[in-house]
Every structure is written in C-alpha cells, then in structure tokens.
Amino acid sequence: MFEGSKLAKKYKFKKCECPSGKMTRFVEPCLLFFLSQKPSYGYELMDQLNQFGFQKAKPDPAMVYRMLRSLEKEECVISKWDTKGTGPAKRNYELTSKGFSLLHAWAEGIAMRKQVLEKFLKQYKQCFKNNKKTSFSSKLGNGGGRWR
Amino acid sequence: MFEGSKLAKKYKFKKCECPSGKMTRFVEPCLLFFLSQKPSYGYELMDQLNQFGFQKAKPDPAMVYRMLRSLEKEECVISKWDTKGTGPAKRNYELTSKGFSLLHAWAEGIAMRKQVLEKFLKQYKQCFKNNKKTSFSSKLGNGGGRWR
DNA sequence: ACATCTATATGATAATTACATATATATAAC
C-alpha cells in the first residue's frame, strides 16, 4: 500500500530492509559492544553488523568509518594502523574506558527505549487485538461499537 | 562523564530528557495511534505525547504540526477547521483508512525493532552481568581473565 | 488595555543520513 509513497521510502515498509528499518542510530552501540569484546577494524565490524540485524540493509561504510573516527575524536576508542596480516593495512580500533562508559550509557538508554516500545505495543494490541481495524466505528449497526 | 561532549548533546546522556532520548521518529506512530482512538488536533496531541513518554522533552510543536500536514499530504489523515468550542479555531484531524494501514505497518516495524533491542540487551547483559567493566582484561594477574 | 493561554504555522539554521565515488593494497585468474 505504501510502496511508492514518500513514507514508504522513508520507513521502508513492505520492502523492509532489516528487522527494523535502517536503524542507523543503532550502529553506534553495536560498534561499541563489538569493540568491548575485542579490538577490531571497520571492515570486520561491518561484517558483524550484518550478522546482528542489518542483514539485508548493509550498513553504509561511510557511516561506519565516520562513526569510528568520531568516536576516536571523543576519546571513546583509539586506533593504530595494523600492517601485519594479509590484505591492505587496517586501522585497528580499541575501546577506551570512556568508550566502555559510553556503551553502558547506551545500554541504559536502549533498555528505556525498549520499555517505551513495549508500552506502545501493549496499548496498540489492546485496541487492535485480532482485527486490524481500518476505519472508525460507524455509529450504526453492531449494537455499540464492539468489533467482531 | 559525557555532559559537555558532543555525544552527550547528541544522545542526552545523564540529563536524558525522556525515557529514551528524544525519539523524534516515534512521534509519528504515536500521533497515528492517538488519532486511531479519536479525531484530535495538534495542541491536544502534543499533550498526549507528553503523557506517553515525552514527559520531560516537550515535543517540538514545529515537528508535530509539520508531521500532521505531511501525513495529510500522504492522505493518511484529513483535517477540518473546528470553530466550535472555546479558544481559537482548531484544525481537527481524522485518521483515514490509509492512516490506519500506516499505523499497522508502524506497529509491525516497532515490534521488530523491539526484538532487535532485546537481542542487543541480552548479549550485553551476558557480557556485563554484574560488573560494568570499563577496560579490557589485563593479561597479568587474576589467573585468566575472569572478573570478580 | 494588557498579559496570558490556547492554537497553528513558518523561516532559518544545524545536524544527520544516504549515495556516489575515490584511493590503494593484495590476491586470484587468465
């Protein structure tokens, strides 16, 4: 129904490209979490993002690289060129203690966000239990506004 | 720790202004849901947003009014001037069937998003159960990287 | 008459996101 509309483009309905739209904002906490497990570099982190929940919507490399640089400017990560190993040199990132704190702050924020989404869904389900109503109750018929 | 930083400003850590940052994007599904319950107008919808989860971060009126107009352009709502009642005239919005469909699409998307957040939190908690680790394991001491 | 509350609206700027593309090294194929 929204395939061609601006809103469809905006939110990727129907042809949803990942479990939850693009979730660009979600990239940062993921990077922080991955880096909390082990130091890593952009290309590898993008693979991990794919495995997490960005399967169909490959995260924009531009986003990942710029985010890592920005995190470094904020002193949440530090990077060193890694010329060992195969392939082109990698910029290897390691999480700092400030980065760990940022991750924990994100986790708190995400927990709160989850609660808000739950609250929304609870109310939504209460109203549209089995039927996905598509219009307002007609004042006529059906004896009082109950659906079936 | 992040109070003054760019990231603090960006995500409102510490002085978090609502359960989950500003959640500007979340305004649209909320408006759709409120309107699915009864026709309403901008000012009243802003009050409802406050009650929902935007308590401390009053939603920007500009955002609400522009979003309503944009939804109308997409034929998800229709508006009529309401000159009855007290105070200045209100632009009264009613959800269309397209609007109902959009709400249902949003609900699906939100359910998926919730799952992704849950997945993140699950993994996060597994790693930081009781201790909010703030650095990598030192290779020295403590016999193998276990925390206590 | 003046301030305040309700109500809608817009202009300007700042920040974010998306898309396209550039660069360079290493490896595999022909």
Add this chain to the structure above:
DNA sequence: GTTATATATATGTAATTATCATATAGATGT
C-alpha cells in the same frame, strides 16, 4: 604480466531531518 576481484579506508555532496526562534491570532482573565 595484466586484468579482475576482494579487502580496506576515506571523502564530497546532496537530501533529509531536527532544532530553534519567531510570527500570527483568537479567547480569557485582571
């Protein structure tokens, strides 16, 4: 050996979104 492909990082620009400030105006209370 040179062409294609995979790995790896990076930047420029356009488009979209978000924020902040401000404008307009009717109604109500003092």
